[in-house]
Amino acid sequence: xxxxxxxxxxxxxxxxxxxxxxxxxxxxxxxxxxxxxxxxxxxxxxxxxxxxxxxxxxxxxxxxxxxxxxxxxxxxxxxxxxxxxxxxxxxxxxxxxxxxxxxxxxxxxxxxxxxxxxxxxxxxxxxxxxxxxxxxxxxxxxxxxxxxxxxxxxxxxxxxxxxxxxxxxxxxxxxxxxxxxxxxxxxxxxxxxxxxxxxxxxxxxxxxxxxxxxxxxxxxxxxxxxxxxxxxxxxxxxxxxxxxxx
Amino acid sequence: xxxxxxxxxxxxxxxxxxxxxxxxxxxxxxxxxxxxxxxxxxxxxxxxxxxxxxxxxxxxxxxxxxxxxxxxxxxxxxxxxxxxxxxxxxxxxxxxxxxxxxxxxxxxxxxxxxxxx
Amino acid sequence: xxxxxxxxxxxxxxxxxxxxxxxxxxxxxxxxxxxxxxxxxxxxxxxxxxxxxxxxxxxxxxxxxxxxxxxxxxxxxxxxxxxxxxxxxxxxxxxxxxxxxxxxxxxxxxxxxxxxxxxxxxxxxxxxxxxxxxxxxxxxxx
Numbered sequence: 314x315x316x317x318x319x320x321x322x323x324x325x326x327x328x329x330x331x332x333x334x335x336x337x338x339x340x341x342x343x344x345x346x347x348x349x350x351x352x353x354x355x356x357x358x359x360x361x362x363x364x365x366x367x368x369x370x371x372x373x374x375x376x377x378x379x380x381x382x383x384x385x386x387x388x389x390x391x392x393x394x395x396x397x398x399x400x401x402x403x404x405x406x407x408x409x410x411x412x413x414x415x416x417x418x419x420x421x422x423x424x425x426x427x428x429x430x431x432x433x434x435x436x437x438x439x440x441x442x443x444x445x446x447x448x449x450x451x452x453x454x455x456x457x458x459x460x461x462x463x464x465x466x467x468x469x470x471x472x473x474x475x476x477x478x479x480x481x482x483x484x485x486x487x488x489x490x491x492x493x494x495x496x497x498x499x500x501x502x503x504x505x506x507x508x509x510x511x512x513x514x515x516x517x518x519x520x521x522x523x524x525x526x527x528x529x530x531x532x533x534x535x536x537x538x539x540x541x542x543x544x545x546x547x548x549x550x551x552x553x554x555x556x557x558x559x
Numbered sequence: 560x561x562x563x564x565x566x567x568x569x570x571x572x573x574x575x576x577x578x579x580x581x582x583x584x585x586x587x588x589x590x591x592x593x594x595x596x597x598x599x600x601x602x603x604x605x606x607x608x609x610x611x612x613x614x615x616x617x618x619x620x621x622x623x624x625x626x627x628x629x630x631x632x633x634x635x636x637x638x639x640x641x642x643x644x645x646x647x648x649x650x651x652x653x654x655x656x657x658x659x660x661x662x663x664x665x666x667x668x669x670x671x672x673x674x675x676x
Numbered sequence: 677x678x679x680x681x682x683x684x685x686x687x688x689x690x691x692x693x694x695x696x697x698x699x700x701x702x703x704x705x706x707x708x709x710x711x712x713x714x715x716x717x718x719x720x721x722x723x724x725x726x727x728x729x730x731x732x733x734x735x736x737x738x739x740x741x742x743x744x745x746x747x748x749x750x751x752x753x754x755x756x757x758x759x760x761x762x763x764x765x766x767x768x769x770x771x772x773x774x775x776x777x778x779x780x781x782x783x784x785x786x787x788x789x790x791x792x793x794x795x796x797x798x799x800x801x802x803x804x805x806x807x808x809x810x811x812x813x814x815x816x817x818x
Contacts, residue, residue, distance in 0.1 A: 327692035328689075328692055331693065331695075383706070408699075410695060411694060451790075473642065473710060477645060516566035516567070516570065519638050519713075521713045522713070523709055523710075523713075526709065535780065540781055542570060546567040546568075546571045549567035549568070574781070576723070577770075577774045580723045580770065581771035582804055584767050584771075585764065586812060587726070588760060590811070591729070592756075595748060600815075605740075605741040608744070609744075611814065612737055624727070625731060628726070628727040629724060631720060632723050638717070639714065664728070664731070671731060674738045
């Protein structure tokens with residue numbers, strides 16, 4: 314087993330050049346090192362100008378998403394040894410504008426997330442004296458997978474539709490909307506429906522399914538979208554035959 | 560107020576068409592397209608098949624199958640051209656041609672099946 | 677590969693130009709999963725083909741016994757057999773991929789318990805077999 318491995322890291326230095334270049338770094342490859350460890354080694358000892366995001370290094374903050382050999386991965390959860398003998402190509406997350414090196418702007422997602430109202434919406438708030446909102450384990454299972462999203466954006470990178478049409482709402486946003494739609498404490502499905510039912514809402518999705526494949530937290534956004542398509546379509550039929558207010 | 564656009568209806572037609580075509584087309588193609596012409600199974604006589612097709616229930620199923628399958632094709636084809644080949648500037652033309660063809664085909668199916676009765 | 681596009685952003689020294697890449701027309705060749713997806717979508721073509729084939733059959737029935745015999749003879753020609761065999765394979769692929777997708781959209785509840793997706797899928801396969809058997813029985817006894 315080789316004890317060193319080459320990283321081909323994409324560099325984008327907007328103040329110097331307008332294209333991407335690749336720098337090659339040879340880093341140690343102990344059994345337990347992940348790609349993030351390799352990048353940290355580069356930054357600490359080889360090239361301090363390398364720019365990238367990371368935080369928890371344990372797969373819960375969602376900061377360290379990058380393309381590793383063309384696949385969107387959390388670099389804190391991807392072992393270097395998996396790619397031995399290498400080289401490993403590390404690039405910024407696809408389908409997002411690159412600010413610098415491996416850092417992308419996810420402002421588009423942040424703006425879209427707010428539009429789906431990812432919080433409990435109540436017609437009427439209960440007073441504290443009424444106690445907690447009760448929920449059985451089965452009721453929680455309805456939405457639990459969708460609550461696991463860490464906003465890492467791997468799904469948006471994997472989604473070809475998002476790449477082709479940046480107006481598409483996207484897998485994570487819709488999965489998070491469903492997390493609340495399917496929560497029995499929430500009464501906001503109607504409010505979310507307008508945004509979700511737009512042309513670039515759920516109807517932009519053609520069920521490629523890559524989002525579910527790359528999700529590190531097994532959220533299954535593709536499933537959440539297909540399920541909502543049926544809900545929204547039936548609702549649409551209902552509102553067609555039974556006009557609002559009737 | 561949800562902006563009215565036809566996507567939900569088109570998706571339901573696509574889904575129904577996909578389900579019906581998935582369920583019935585393989586066996587029908589196997590029989591009519593391969594087994595009967597190649598003589599693996601004796602093809603039914605004209606009287607037998609006309610009688611079978613003349614049955615109102617059969618005709619209803621056949622109409623649903625043809626019409627919904629064409630709408631299934633139209634929806635999927637239009638999206639594949641849009642996403643696969645990025646023919647965005649022709650989006651409206653493709654949509655009209657695809658769904659239009661499905662409407663025409665459905666009309667044709669209805670007309671022909673009516674004549675069988 | 678990269679094609680910087682300015683979408684009306686004001687780039688300054690403190691807000692340098694972001695890199696926005698255009699998606700290639702051949703994006704579907706970049707990953708096996710993308711290619712499989714496009715292939716799945718293109719199974720709509722044999723679906724449309726067989727719908728037309730059925731309409732031709734029905735037209736032949738409307739026209740009478742001679743037309744029906746001619747339709748059967750035409751179907752037996754080598755090119756038609758080839759087209760239909762390829763279409764059959766693609767139609768089976770369509771059916772399987774469609775039934776596998778169905779449980780994701782069709783979440784069934786019996787009372788308060790969710791029916792497992794695998795069971796919904798098995799139900800589809802069972803219906804497929806039953807429908808096929810019924811069709812074969814109807815055609816063979818005719």
